[in-house]
Amino acid sequence: MKRTLARWFDSDIGYSFRTSPVAMVAAVIAFGCVFCATFANWVAPHNPFDLTTLVLSDARLPPAWSPEGSARYLLGTDDQGRDILSVLMFGARISLAVGLVSVLLSMVVGVAVGLLAGFVGGWVDGFLMRLCDVMLSFPAILVALLIAGVGRALFPNAPNTVAFGVLILSISMTGWVQYARTVRGSTMVERGKEYVQAARVTGVAPMRIMWRHVLPNVTGPVLVLATIQVATAIITEATLSFLGVGVPPTQPSLGTLIRVGSDYLGSGEWWIFFFPGLMLVLVAMSVNLLGDWLRDALNPRLQ
Amino acid sequence: MTGAPLLEVRDLVVEFPGRRGTVRALDQVSFSIAPGEILGVVGESGAGKSLTGASIIGLLEPPGRIASGQVLLEGQRIDDLPPARMRHVRGRKIGAIFQDPLTSLNPLYSIGRQLVETIQAHLPVNAAEARRRAIQLLEDTGIPAAAQRIDHFPHQFSGGMRQRVVIALALAAEPKLIVADEPTTALDVSIQAQIIQLLQRVCRDRGAAVMLITHDMGVIAETCDRVAVMYAGRIAEIGPVHEVIHQPAHPYTMGLMASIPDMDSDRERLAQIDGAMPRLTAIPPGCAYHPRCPRAFDRCHRERPELLQAGATRAACWLHDAHGGASA
Amino acid sequence: MLAFILRRLLQAVIVMVAVAFIAFLLFQYVGDPVVFLLGQDARPDQIRQLRADLGLDQPFFVQFGHFLVNAVQGEFGLSLRQGAKVSRLLAERFPATFELALVAAVLALAIGIPMGVYAALRRGTFLSQAFMMLSLLGVSLPTFLIGILLILVFAVMLGWFPSFGRGETMQLGWWTTGFLTRDGWMHLVLPALTLAIFQLTLVMRLVRSEMLEVLRTDYIKFARARGLSDRAIHFGHALKNTLVPVMTITGLQLGGLIAFAIITEQVFQWPGMGLLFIDAVKFADIPIMAAYLCLISLIFVVINLVVDLLYLAVDPRLRLSGARGH
C-alpha cells in the first residue's frame, strides 16, 4: 500500500499533482467534504436525520458568533431546528452519494455502449449512436423531471428511499450518452491499432479484446468525464430538489437545503441558504478542478 | 565553401525544464551553412535533428528554450529577436518544410489563399500580383494546371502534390535558407525521389541554402554537399558528404554506415550497433557514445570530446585528438 | 451534398419519431388524466365513458398512431387543465422562451468566445486565470441560485432591473416581442444573464481547450514558420478551425438552453414554455408535456441541421466528398 502510494506519487500523474497547487487544494477540499460526508455519523455534532433529537423551538437560530446564536449550533439551525453544520455533512453525503452512484451507473452503461458501438461498428454502431442522439435531444433536467414524474407515478407507494433511485436513474439516463460517445471515439481509434490486431491474430476472442485491451486504454477520458460529471450530477440533483422533485425533506440533500434556505433569504435568515450554497459550490468546484487537472495530466500532449 | 556563412549556429544548447530537472536536448551544437549549400542532418530518432531546425526558425515548443549559444543569419543574431522581428525572418529569410504534408496545410483554406497570404505577409505586392506569383510558384513546383488548381483545397490533392504545395509555400517569400525536416518520410517511395529532386532544383535555381533533415542516407548521399551526424543532442561528425559516407571518422558514423543494407554487396548479417541511444535524462559523462563504442577508452568515459579535425571531416571523438590520443 | 442533407433529414425524422414515442410512452404512466378531468367523484361508468371518449381504451399502438398523426399537424389536443389548445398555448409561450434563449445564446457566444480565445492565447496571465476561475464558478453554481441572487441584488437591493415577467411587449402578428420596448429589454436583462452564465462558461472553456488543441497542430506551426502575423494565425487560422468542433457542441448546448430556461423562467416568472411545462408536470397535463417534448426535440433537430449546414459552409472537406467526412 505504502509502496503503491509512493509509486503513484512518483509517477507522471503524481508529479503533475505535486506541482499543481490548485489540484492539491481542490483535492484537500474534496477529500474533506467526502470525509465529513462519509463519516457524518461520527463527525457531525448532531444527527439531523434523527427526528427525536430535533428541538423545534431551536429553529432558525443564527450562527454561533452572532448575538442570538447558540454555541450548540455553530452555523445556526434551519427551519426545523436542525443544526446546519451537521445537516451540511449529512446533506453532502446524500448529494455525493447521488452524484457518485449516478455517475457510476452512467459510466457503466455509457462505457459498455461506447465499447460495443465502437468495436462492433456497422448497424449496431448506427443504432446506438442514433439512440444517443435521441437522448441528447432531451436535456438532463428535462429527463430528470420526466423520470422523477414517471417514477413517482409508477411507484407511488414506494418508500422514501426510492426517491434516491429515481434521482440517480434520471441523472444517469442523460449522463451515459457522453461516455458512450467518448468511449466510442476512443475505441474506434484503439480498434485500428496494431496491438488489437496482434491480439486478433493470436486468436483472442473479440469480447476479451474489448475488455482486456481496449477498455484499459479508454479509461483516461472516461475518468476525466466522470469527475466533471460528479459535479454536474450534484448540481442537477440540487436543481431537481429546487424544482421540488428531489429527495425526501426529512433527509435533505444540499439542493434541498438550498431550496429551503432560499425561502428565508429575504427574511434575514441568510445562514440557512448561505452555508449549503457555499458547500455545494465548494464541492462542485473542487471536483471540477480535479477533473480539469486530470484532463491536463492525462493529456500526453501537455506533459 | 568559402565566404561568409549564411547561417551559423554556435554552441547551441536547448533545454527542457522537466520534472526530474532540466533535460538538455541539444548540447553545444555548432555548424554553419554557406549560401546555396545543402547540409544534410542525419542521426537516430530523438537525436535532436528536428530541435535544431526548430531552434533555427525560432519555433521551439514551450517549455523548450535556447539556454545558451547563438544562431546567426547573415551575421545577425536571430535567436534573441523579439517575436515581431522574428516573424519577418521566418518565411522571408528562412523557409520551413515539415514532415507531413497532410497536416501542414490548413484544411479550411484553399491553397491559393494560403499562398497569397504568405506572399503578402512579406512582400509589398497587391492581391492580384500575389496570386500571379502564387500560380507561378505552383507551376515551378510542378503542379499541372496550376491556375485552375490554385483554388482547390488541400484535401483535393494527393500526398505528393501537397508536399509540392508545402514547398511552394516555403519558397513563397524567396527565403535564403530552407529548413526541410524530413520532407519525404510520409511519402511513397516512388514520390520521394521526385520531391527531393524538386527541392534540390528549386533551391539551386533560387540560390537558397537547404538544411535537409532526414533518416535516409541515400538521399543525403545524392543531394547534400555536407552532412552532419547527430547523436544524443550533439554533433558527432560533420563534413563533406563523400568523406562522411566513405571515410567516417567517428565510430558512431561508422556503425551507422555499416548498418545500412547495401544494394551491391551480400552480407549474411548487417553490422549493428549494440544497445540503444541513451535517454536524454541519462546521458553518460564524457562521450555520449562511449557505452556503445567498441573503441572507447578511458578518456571517453571522462571527457567530452570537441569536434576535432579528422581528415576532411570533423568528428567529436578522442581518437582524433592530435595530443594524447589513443593507440587505436 | 443533397444526399448529406437528406440523410440528416432522415435521421432527424427518426429522432423525432423516437422522441415522440418516448414522450407518448412516458406520459402513459404519469398521473391519470381521467381522474383529473372528472374530478374525484367520478363513477366507474363515467370513467369508462371518458376513457372511451379520449381513446385511452384503444390498443397502445393505435393510440400512438393517432398521436403521431396529430403531432405532425401540430395538434396535441387541449390542455387538460387549461382547456385551451396546446398548440396555441405553446405558440403563445414560444416567443418569450425563444427571445430569452436567443439573447442568452448571443450573450454566451459573444462573451464566451472572446474570453475563451483570450484564455487560450494568453495562457497563464492573470486575466486568463481569472477567467478560468470564474468559469469554474459558473459551472459550479446552480442556475437557480444565480437567478435568486441576481434578483436579490439587482431588483430588491439596487432596484435597477425588474424582478419578474416580460414587461411591455409588442404584438407582431402572432409573435409577441419584448425587443421593441425599453421596458421589455429591462425585463430581459436578469433572466438572460442567469440563463447565459452557465452556457457562457461552457462555451468559454470549450473554445479555450479546442483553441489550445488547434494551436498545437502542424498547420499552425507551419503558418508560424511562414512568418504570418500572430493576428492572421490566431484569428485567421486557429479560430476558424476551433469553431468547427465548437459549433457542434454549442449547437447542442443551445438546444439545452431552451430546456434550461425551465429553471430561469420559474425563478423570474418568465412567461415562456418552460413555465408552462413545469406547471404541466405538476398537474400531469399530458398533452402539454408531450407537445413540449416534441417541440424541444424539433428545435434540437433544427439547430443540429443548421449546424450541419454551417459545417458544410465552413469545412471544404465535407462539401465535395459529400458523404462521410474523414
Add this chain to the structure above:
Amino acid sequence: MSDTVPLLQVRDLAKTFDVSPPWLNRVLERKPRQLLHAVDGVSFDIERGQTLALVGESGCGKSTVARLLVGLYEPSRGDAQFDGMPLHAAYRGRESRQLRRRIQMIFQDPYASLNPRWKVEDIVAEPLREHGLASGDALRERVGQLLQDVGLSPADMAKYAHQFSGGQRQRISIARALATHPEFLVADEPTSALDVSVQAQVLNIMKDLQRRQGLTYLFISHNLAVVRHVSDQVGVMYLGRIVELAGKHQLFGDPRHPYTRMLLDAIPKMHQTGRARTPVQGEVPNPLNPPAGCAFNPRCPHANDRCRVERPALLSIGGVRVACHAVEEGRI
C-alpha cells in the same frame, strides 16, 4: 529442399473492398457501387525456411495480402494452402486455434503494436495463455526465455512498453510472435518505422531466428535494400497484382518488368554521392479506377496499344515470372 511441398501455396488470392458511398448518395448522385480490388489474384509459393519478400508502392496491396494470410480478412476469391490444408476453411473451422498458433505476424509500428497499459510479461505471455501453452512459473520462464531469444533480458518483464526504445519494442513484438512456436511469420514492414541502426538489429534478429528455428517469412517492405538483404524470393506488386516474381539475385541482377526496373532505379545509391537518380515518373494511379489493360501502362515507357487494352498474365519467362507484354514479346 525444393522437392518437398511448399509450406504456403497461394493461388489466385483476391480481396475486394466495397468502398461505395452510402446508398442514398449512390441513388441521388447516380454513382455506381465502387469496388476496390486491393488484391487482385495473387499466386505464389513459399518454401519452408525461406523468405518471400513483397515489395511495391504504398497501397499496392501488400498489407492486404498479409492480413489475408493471418486471417484478419476473408478472401473474396482464391485461397492459400498452408501445410497442405486450405487456409481459410481452417481459420473458420476447428483447426483455427492450431493454425493461429502456427502463423503469427509482426507489425510495422513498434509503438502501436504493444498495448501501452500492459507489462511486457503480459504482452508476451498473452499468446501462451490464450493457447494454454503454459501457466504459472513455466509461463514466466518461457517468457524470460523468449525475451532472451530476441536479445532482451528477462528482467525486462516487469516494465511497460513505453520504457523501451523503438528497436527494443520491435523485439518484444517479435518475442510475442514467437511465443507459440510458429512456423510461419508474416512481417509487415517490420522496420520501416525504425532507424537504420535499429533496423539492422531487428533484421539481424530475424535472420538469426530463421537460421536457428527454421522459420518461414513473408516479408513485406518497400525498401528494396532491406528486401535484398533478407529475402530469398521477391515479388513485386503493382496495384493489387504481382508483376514480377523471381529469386532475389535474378530480380536485382536482371529486373525484367519495367516497373521493377523503375523501382530499382529509384533507389538512392549510397556510393555515388551527388549523382541524381531517375525517379519513377508519374503519379500512383487511383486504385479505385485502375487503368485499363496493364495497370502500369500510363507510367511505362514501353507501353504500346496492347498494353492499354490487354491485361498481361504472370508468365514464366526465362526462369522468372513476369506479367508484361513487352517482356513477353521480347521488346525489352
Add this chain to the structure above:
Amino acid sequence: QTVRIANQGDALSMDPHSLNETVQLSVTSNVYEGLVGRNKDLTLAPALATSWKQVSPTVWRFELRKNVQFHDGKPFTADDVLFSLARTQVDGSDMKSNTNDIKEVRKVNDFVIDIETKAPFPILPEQLTSTYIMSKKWCEENQATKPVDRRKGIENAASFRANGTGPYRLRERQPNVRTTFVRNGNYWGKIEGNVQEVVFTPIGNDATRVAALLSGEIDVMEPVPVQDIDRVNASAGAKALVAPELRTIFLGMDQKRDELLYSSVKGKNPFKDKRVRQAFYQAIDIEGIKKTVMRNASLPTALMVGPGVNGFAQDQNKRLPYDPDAAKKLMADAGYPQGFEVTMNCPNDRYVNDARICQAVAQNLSRIGVKINLAAETKGTYFPKILRRDTSFYLLGWTPTTYDAHNTMNAIMACPDDKGAGQFNLGTYCNQEFDKITRAVQSETDKAKRTAMIRQAFQIHQDDIGHIPLHQQSLAWGVNKKVTVVQRGDNYLDYKWITVKK
C-alpha cells in the same frame, strides 16, 4: 387608478363554470356575478337577485334585479339564469356539485324564478354564491353554450373572453402572463373603490413575488410566505394583511383497514385504537408549530371548521392538551410502548408550509417513539394518490365552500357512501350516529335546531378523535401602503373595494 395584482397562480380560464377553484372564481367574480353575493364580512348580499325566500321546503323563489346589462349591452333576464344554471350541469362543467341538489329551475316571469331542490335544502343561497350567471345570447353567439369539453378538443370563446354583469370588464387576457380589467361604467351597483384598471399577473415563485412587491412593481399580492411577513411589514412601502382563513388543516388516519398499508405494525391497525389517535393528538406541539413553522400566522383549532363558518362554536374549540408524557403512556397502554413506524403523506405546495408542518409533526411524534416516513410531494401526484385512499396517515386542508359546517361534515367526516358522503374522509372514520346527524342537518331548516345538531356531531367526532385538527392557516396578503383592500376570509379579492391613495 391602476392596481397591479399578483397571485401565486393564474385563473386557468375565464369561463366561470370550468373550474371550481378559488383563484379562478375569485378573479372571475369581478366580471361575473351570481344570484347571491357576499358582503365584506361574508354574510350574504343581494347580487343579481334582489331577494329570495323559501316558498316551500324544497322550493326557493328568487326575485331578479332589473335594468342590469351585460358588458356587451344585452339586458339580463330570467332566461340567462335558467341557461347558466343549466350550463353548470353539462359535461365539462366543474360546478356540478354546487347545483347538484337542484331538481328544476322554473321561470316565473322575466324577473322571477323558482328553484326546486331534490330535498329540503336550507343553504341553497349560500351554495349559489359562486355560481355565476352568463349571458345566454352571448354564449350562443360565441358557441360557448357549454364549458369547454376537453374531450372534444375544441376551444371555447368563454375561456378567453368574458361577458358578465360584474363591476369590471375583461380587457385583455394573456394566460399566465397578464390579465387586465377595466371598470364597468354601466355597473348596476356602486363601486366603492376608485380603481379604473386592474392588471393581474401570476407569479409562481415566492421569493420573486415578494421581491416584486417590495420593489414596487406590484401593489397587491397573495400569498405572502409566512417567513416574509415581517420583512414586508418592515419595508417602507408595503404591509402584510394577515387574517385567519376558513381553511382548516388537519391530519387523517386510516381507521378502516385491518392492517395499515404503510406501517411496521403487521396484522392489526393501530389507528383503530382511540388511545393511539389520542396519543398522536397529544404529542403534537401545535403551539410550537404555530410559533416556528407558521410564525404565528395560524390559529390552532380543535374543530374541523374555523371561525366564520356556520356551526363553529368557540366554547367547543378546546384542544386536548399537548402532553408527550401522557401520549407516551397512551401508546404504552395501547400496546406500543416502543412506538411504531408509519408513512405520512403530505403535499409540499398546496397549503401554507404544508411540508414543514408534516416535518414538525414527524418530529413531535418521534418523541413518543413513532417513526414517520415522510412522503412529501407535489399536489399533482399527492391528490390522486390519497384520493385513492392509498395512504395510512395524511395531511389535508378543507374550506367549506358553503361556509357551513355541513359541507365539512359531509365531505370529510361522514362515513363514505356511494352518494358522495365522506368523499374526502380518506381514512374512513365512521360513526353511525354522526352520519345520522349529518343527514338530518342537511335538510333541517330550523336554524337553532340545526346549530345544536352540528354541535352534537362535532362532539361525537371530537370524542372519537376521528381526525386530528391542527389549525386554520392565515391568509397573508401583501399590499402597497397606498392601497386599501378588503380581505375576505375566503380569500376572494373584490376589485370594487380596492382604493388607491394618490
